[in-house]
Structures are given as structure tokens and as C-alpha cells.
Amino acid sequence: MRTRLLAVCLLPLLLGTATACGGSNDGRGVASVDGSAAASATPSLSRLDLLTRLSQCMREHGVPMADPEVEGDTVRQGRYDKDAVSEGTEIKAEEACKQYRPPQEHGPEMDLKKELARQFARCMREHGVEKFPDPDPDGPTRVSSEVGADPQYPQARQTCDAEADAASRSMRPSPS
Structure with missing residues (x-):
């Protein structure tokens, strides 16, 4: 009897939750109570994350850039031998990977x-x-x-x- 009573009481709660969470997700933001969407904040990447991605991207574009150098709190961009890369390759890689450059x-x-x-x-x-x-x-x-x-x-x-x-x-x- 208790199980049946519990099921009867929980059913409306479950249906209400399913209805509130249903609908389309267009990926434009965070849902609010009134059904509108607001832009969500995205966490920014650390300097180390950005420079690691920059190094990976540069390598993918033909520039043998080393991973970033970390010394205490200082993170420096990885280096590469500029003589080992043509100027055209370097310029193209820089352009393709510029989104990973940390802000000034x-x-x-x-x-x-x-x-x-x-x-x-x-x-x-x-x-x-x-x-x-x-x-x-x-x-x-x-x-x-x-x-x-x-x-x-x-x-x-x-x-x-x-x-x-x-x-x-x-x-x-x-x-x-």
C-alpha cells in the first residue's frame, strides 16, 4: 500500500520535471524559468593551455614548435628553429593558429x-x-x-x- 501511495505521489512530480526539462536545445544558452535563453559564460583557458594549443597547432601546420616552457609562475611560448622552416610556412601557421595566442x-x-x-x-x-x-x-x-x-x-x-x-x-x- 505504501509503495502504491509513493508511486501515485511521485508520478506528478516526475511528469512535471520531464515537462520542464523537455523541449528543444538549440545550444544558444542557459535555459531560464520563463523559457528564454541567456548567453552562458565559457571559462577562459589559462596561458599554459593556450600556449600548449598554439604549439600543437603550429606543429600541425609544419612548424616544429616545442611545448611551452614553465618556470615557477612564468609560462613562455615554446621555441622552434626559424631556420628549419620556410618563411611562407611560418606565416601560414601563424595565421592558422592565431586564436591560440594569449591576450597581450x-x-x-x-x-x-x-x-x-x-x-x-x-x-x-x-x-x-x-x-x-x-x-x-x-x-x-x-x-x-x-x-x-x-x-x-x-x-x-x-x-x-x-x-x-x-x-x-x-x-x-x-x-x-
């Missing part, structure tokens, strides 16, 4: 990165790579294949990488 960073950390990039470009020119470009205002320095073919490039790069690492360590605030 701001603040003291970005100011430090920009200053280090300017110092690196200056160093490269001082060490014989006269056509090494200044960094782009919105992103990485684009080095053409002509600049990469400069006979002074490998030695200058090694010297300037070491100087940039030392400058980066000295410019960072010490942990308190």
Missing part, C-alpha cells in the same frame, strides 16, 4: 619583457647582426631568414642570450 599582457612584468627584448636587439646589432630588428610593439621580434643567415648570427645569439639571461635575473624583484 600588461603591467610591470610586460614592461620588463619589452625592455629585455629591446636590449637583446641592441646586443645583436652590437655583435655584428646589423639588420636585427627592434621588437614589435605588440609581440615577438620577427627575424627574417636573411637576418638568420648572417654569418655573425650564431655567435651573437649565444652572447646575447647569455646577456639577456643575466639581465633578466638582475632586473627581477627579489622574493620577500
Whole structure:
């Protein structure tokens, strides 16, 4: 008797729930009580997730980009040998994968990165790579294949990488 009474009481509740949850799902948002749909927020990807997807996409488009480098709280884009890729392939891959580029960073950390990039470009020119470009205002320095073919490039790069690492360590605030 109790089972029958329980079934009779639960049946209207189950039917009401099924009716409320039924209908078409056009995927446009989150259902509300009045039946309208509102846009739902999508969680944003972390910098690491974006750069990992960027690396995967670049590889799929012929650029052998390494996975992102993680050092403490800092996540850097993976690198690749620009000499191993034609400029056309690189440009096409950059265009195809641009949706995975993290938004431009701001603040003291970005100011430090920009200053280090300017110092690196200056160093490269001082060490014989006269056509090494200044960094782009919105992103990485684009080095053409002509600049990469400069006979002074490998030695200058090694010297300037070491100087940039030392400058980066000295410019960072010490942990308190």
C-alpha cells in the first residue's frame, strides 16, 4: 500500500520535471524559468593551455614548435628553429593558429619583457647582426631568414642570450 501511495505521489512530480526539462536545445544558452535563453559564460583557458594549443597547432601546420616552457609562475611560448622552416610556412601557421595566442599582457612584468627584448636587439646589432630588428610593439621580434643567415648570427645569439639571461635575473624583484 505504501509503495502504491509513493508511486501515485511521485508520478506528478516526475511528469512535471520531464515537462520542464523537455523541449528543444538549440545550444544558444542557459535555459531560464520563463523559457528564454541567456548567453552562458565559457571559462577562459589559462596561458599554459593556450600556449600548449598554439604549439600543437603550429606543429600541425609544419612548424616544429616545442611545448611551452614553465618556470615557477612564468609560462613562455615554446621555441622552434626559424631556420628549419620556410618563411611562407611560418606565416601560414601563424595565421592558422592565431586564436591560440594569449591576450597581450600588461603591467610591470610586460614592461620588463619589452625592455629585455629591446636590449637583446641592441646586443645583436652590437655583435655584428646589423639588420636585427627592434621588437614589435605588440609581440615577438620577427627575424627574417636573411637576418638568420648572417654569418655573425650564431655567435651573437649565444652572447646575447647569455646577456639577456643575466639581465633578466638582475632586473627581477627579489622574493620577500
